[in-house]
Amino acid sequence: MIRPSLAEIRRVLARLLIPAATAIDHVLSWSHFRLVHQTRALISHYRQRGDPLPQDLRM
Numbered sequence: 853m854i855r856p857s858l859a860e861i862r863r864v865l866a867r868l869l870i871p872a873a874t875a876i877d878h879v880l881s882w883s884h885f886r887l888v889h890q891t892r893a894l895i896s897h898y899r900q901r902g903d904p905l906p907q908d909l910r911m
Contacts, residue, residue: 853891854909860887 856864860883867879891909898905 853887854894856883856887
């Protein structure tokens with residue numbers, strides 16, 4: 853997976869620290885889903901262009 857951005861880290865911390873925020877499990881699973889989706893999109897874009905994947909995305 854790609855590394856979380858600063859905005860992603862802020863979003864997770866805000867959700868965890870604000871009392872009205874949803875349950876911790878939901879916040880963390882949503883963040884994981886979002887990062888996985890972004891990683892899949894990034895890989896797809898590289899493949900469509902025919903470019904090699906960055907080293908940190910190779911399995």
